[in-house]
Amino acid sequence: xxxxxxxxxxxxxxxxxxxxxxxxxxxxxxxxxxxxxxxxxxxxxxxxxxxxxxxxxxxxxxxxxxxxxxxxxxxxxxxxxxxxxxxxxxxxxxxxxxxxxxxxxxxxxxxxxxxxxxxxxxxxxxxxxxxxxxxxxxxxxxxxxxxxxxxxxxxxxxxxxxxxxxxxxxxxxxxxxxxxxxxxxxxxxxxxxxxxxxxxxxxxxxxxxxxxxxxxxxxxxxxxxxxxxxxxxxxxxxxxxxxxxxxxxxxxxxxxxx
Amino acid sequence: xxxxxxxxxxxxxxxxxxxxxxxxxxxxxxxxxxxxxxxxxxxxxxxxxxxxxxxxxxxxxxxxxxxxxxxxxxxxxxxxxxxxxxxxxxxxxxxxxxxxxxxxxxxxxxxxxxxxxxxxxxxxxxxxxxxxxxxxxxxxxxxxxxxxxxxxxxxxxxxxxxxxxxxxxxxxxxxxxxxxxxxxxxxxxxxxxxxxxxxxxxxxxxxxxxxxxxxxxxxxxxxxxxxxxxxxxxxxxxxxxxxxxxxxxxxxxxxxxx
DNA sequence: CTTAAACGATCAAAATTTTGATTGAATAAG
DNA sequence: CTTATTCAATCAAAATTTTGATCGTTTAAG
Numbered sequence: 137x138x139x140x141x142x143x144x145x146x147x148x149x150x151x152x153x154x155x156x157x158x159x160x161x162x163x164x165x166x167x168x169x170x171x172x173x174x175x176x177x178x179x180x181x182x183x184x185x186x187x188x189x190x191x192x193x194x195x196x197x198x199x200x201x202x203x204x205x206x207x208x209x210x211x212x213x214x215x216x217x218x219x220x221x222x223x224x225x226x227x228x229x230x231x232x233x234x235x236x237x238x239x240x241x242x243x244x245x246x247x248x249x250x251x252x253x254x255x256x257x258x259x260x261x262x263x264x265x266x267x268x269x270x271x272x273x274x275x276x277x278x279x280x281x282x283x284x285x286x287x288x289x290x291x292x293x294x295x296x297x298x299x300x301x302x303x304x305x306x307x308x309x310x311x312x313x314x315x316x317x318x319x320x321x322x323x324x325x326x327x328x329x330x331x332x333x334x335x336x337x338x339x340x341x342x343x344x345x346x347x348x349x350x351x352x353x354x355x356x357x358x359x360x361x362x363x364x365x366x367x368x369x370x371x372x373x374x375x376x377x378x379x380x381x382x383x384x385x386x387x388x389x390x391x392x393x394x
Numbered sequence: 395x396x397x398x399x400x401x402x403x404x405x406x407x408x409x410x411x412x413x414x415x416x417x418x419x420x421x422x423x424x425x426x427x428x429x430x431x432x433x434x435x436x437x438x439x440x441x442x443x444x445x446x447x448x449x450x451x452x453x454x455x456x457x458x459x460x461x462x463x464x465x466x467x468x469x470x471x472x473x474x475x476x477x478x479x480x481x482x483x484x485x486x487x488x489x490x491x492x493x494x495x496x497x498x499x500x501x502x503x504x505x506x507x508x509x510x511x512x513x514x515x516x517x518x519x520x521x522x523x524x525x526x527x528x529x530x531x532x533x534x535x536x537x538x539x540x541x542x543x544x545x546x547x548x549x550x551x552x553x554x555x556x557x558x559x560x561x562x563x564x565x566x567x568x569x570x571x572x573x574x575x576x577x578x579x580x581x582x583x584x585x586x587x588x589x590x591x592x593x594x595x596x597x598x599x600x601x602x603x604x605x606x607x608x609x610x611x612x613x614x615x616x617x618x619x620x621x622x623x624x625x626x627x628x629x630x631x632x633x634x635x636x637x638x639x640x641x642x643x644x645x646x647x648x649x650x651x652x
Numbered sequence: 653c654t655t656a657a658a659c660g661a662t663c664a665a666a667a668t669t670t671t672g673a674t675t676g677a678a679t680a681a682g
Numbered sequence: 683c684t685t686a687t688t689c690a691a692t693c694a695a696a697a698t699t700t701t702g703a704t705c706g707t708t709t710a711a712g
Binding site for chain 1: 521522528531532536537539548550553554
């Protein structure tokens with residue numbers, strides 16, 4: 137996918153920020169033509185942005201890592217958060233699980249529970265885990281399958297959601313800024329997430345502390361009264377203050393109760 | 395991941411079953427050394443099994459969830475039927491694959507082809523197989539997941555279908571009576587199948603010969619002009635006569651042309 | 653509007669990968 | 683145990699990809 141030199145190039149951009157094409161060529165010991173070709177490749181992959189005479193890491197790519205790699209990042213925090221979220225699941229409720237790695241941790245608890253439950257999801261991964269669990273009544277929304285994280289997105293997904301009413305939505309966050317705005321690296325994914333929230337009576341946002349003070353390209357929505365955020369460490373003061381004003385419930389998951 | 399020649403090789407093994415390395419080399423117009431290298435690659439990917447002097451598609455690739463038993467019934471006939479059906483797939487078409495075991499055989503051919511294709515399905519099994527295949531643009535319709543065969547059914551599934559237009563539908567049959575009526579054991583499955591047929595320009599019914607002169611509880615629809623039936627042995631005369639009158643195309647798949 | 657720099661396209665040279673023949677070792681059949 | 687194949691390793695030739703220089707064109711700053 138990426139050559140060693142392209143990785144060097146990405147590392148350089150991460151270190152230096154916006155960098156002149158000339159400087160990149162000198163630093164890598166390659167010709168301008170080669171650097172330009174690499175930039176064209178990386179641009180096609182959505183990993184860098186080009187300006188006239190310079191380049192920088194694509195804003196979208198700062199968070200977009202392969203799903204498998206992401207799964208292990210902050211795994212402990214995610215498990216803790218998932219355990220706390222599971223405590224909020226109401227018996228007999230219809231829940232929706234999104235396609236995030238944090239929510240995937242929640243699936244383990246659902247498999248182990250002894251009450252029947254209705255689960256909707258847009259995640260093929262979640263579907264694989266729950267398909268044959270007898271106390272789970274599983275439904276998928278449809279949609280185009282994103283290879284990135286095996287989620288279903290697009291118009292088909294949104295249309296299906298608009299015919300549903302969900303009791304409890306569990307949503308993993310990619311980025312949360314201090315004004316409480318959620319954002320995502322993929323436009324389709326963002327649109328689907330926004331639709332989910334519009335159709336849910338209760339929304340739980342699961343986000344480990346690394347997600348704060350971040351923004352991705354595509355805004356999902358801004359947290360409002362009644363939304364509940366579950367995280368693993370106290371958030372930045374600026375966000376905490378905003379949450380208090382806006383009446384957003386804030387839960388710090390404690391690893392003791394896992 | 396796989397070169398065009400490796401795809402050819404997989405397609406060849408699907409058609410012929412176990413094949414001599416010598417024959418593969420001759421068929422592909424490559425040297426023995428090259429074929430062996432390809433086999434080593436494909437073996438490392440778990441896609442083929444090697445014997446001394448020969449190779450075949452890995453049996454692990456046929457591993458099953460709930461309906462393992464059914465898949466092996468009449469497996470040879472199903473493979474033959476699937477190979478013939480694959481010959482009918484038009485380049486660039488949008489195809490729909492249902493959740494039957496016969497159609498699942500067709501998936502192997504789609505994985506091995508080297509043209510891009512758009513696939514819709516209501517089968518979680520098909521989705522698992524195709525999710526990460528790069529030349530396949532995969533979409534699922536939604537719906538409640540049936541544990542029996544991991545298909546998606548119900549109102550959500552039908553609603554999604556009603557927003558689609560499908561070029562080529564490949565549908566496995568449970569039972570076909572002599573009047574050309576298809577029937578199914580599950581009411582939801584029958585309803586979804588009927589909806590699929592209403593949305594498809596071309597419908598191919600894949601049914602091995604054991605499905606004739608059978609009825610199940612829930613009627614799907616009655617075959618009409620233009621519908622195409624692919625089977626492995628000549629059907630009962632009563633059905634054949636009806637098919638001729640009703641202008642239903644009838645293809646007997648021949649294992650020789652696979 | 654002018655101009656200097658950056659850009660994409662093209663092409664030959666260089667580097668890399670793929671291929672097929674040959675070898676001795678391993679394997680299964682008799 | 684013997685023997686005829688098949689197998690993996692090696693190496694040079696062939697094919698493919700990558701690279702850097704040079705063009706005319708496009709872009710943005712003055």
